[in-house]
Amino acid sequence: MKTIGFLSFGHWTPSPASAVRSAVDAHRQSIELAVAAEEIGADGAYFRVHHFARQLASPFPLLAAVGARTSRIEIGTGVIDMRYENPLYMAEDAGAADVISGGxxxxxxxxGSPEQVIEGYKYFGYVPEEGTSDAGMARAHAEVFRKVIEGKGFAEPNPRPMFPNPPGLLRIEPHSPGLQERIWWGAGSRATAEWTAREGMNLMSSTLLTEDAGVPFHQLQAEQIQRFRDAWAEAGHEREPRVSVSRSIFPIVTDLDRRYFGGEQDSEDQVGILEGGRATFGKTYAGEPDQLVEDLARDEAITAADTLLLTVPNQLGVDYNAHVLDSVVRHVAPELGWR
Structure with missing residues (x-):
């Protein structure tokens, strides 16, 4: 059994060719797609976060709305750029969204990923300390965030508060028990995956890795996952971790599918330059369901992961993306033993 969800970037553009022409469209359709995904039998609704772009950027209002409209599916992000975050304010927002969704x-x-603007986190009021990097700042923000969502008191109460306080130091509210174990780190390399394991976070691996080892993408990603699991075992964590991978998968079952994605049937991995370094990008899977089953069965990283996030072309609209999810869940997943 695999957990299968969708991952949306939430793009919008005023182009007549797009079904998502405004921020209103992007947010409302994101909620409607999550509702449709739950009805189809998918397991999760995940959203990307990009600042200074015509894409989804402020996740917690959206996650809370999805949580209120659904009852079963997981709701999540992939990923929040911690360079931009106030850890304590984020802890309040995350706690509220988790409470609304029922955990x-x-x-x-x-x-985070390459930015739309130069050092955009500075506009949000965050600058790396002298001698540190923006990546180090992101990890420091994450450390504070994870610490405060444990639920332990740390703030000295006012002796004359407006409202009565419980005894002892005060914690961030609302506190949501169990959220600490549902934090994932988006790792773009094998070394970062090992660090993620040592830190006790779940692993989220995307459709690209910021390194090139001269092997197919899925094999490099499978090695990343194995290194994560080995490091987890060495760290001695008591619980079992979760691992997700993202893929673009499009079963061709209608003429419209063929028109949109027929040209992707010969897609291959690509190696390029990302932020000055070599990176490996995974291919798109498109084809008749029987062929997809054969191709996906050979994907070693999907086999190794317990969670599969399907990247959706959100600008094609809710109905079409629900159709894509339904095609994977109904025509592909059972044949691979995912259902």
Missing amino acids: RLQLGISR
């Missing part, structure tokens, strides 16, 4: 929040966090 279904799966929060993907990380250093």
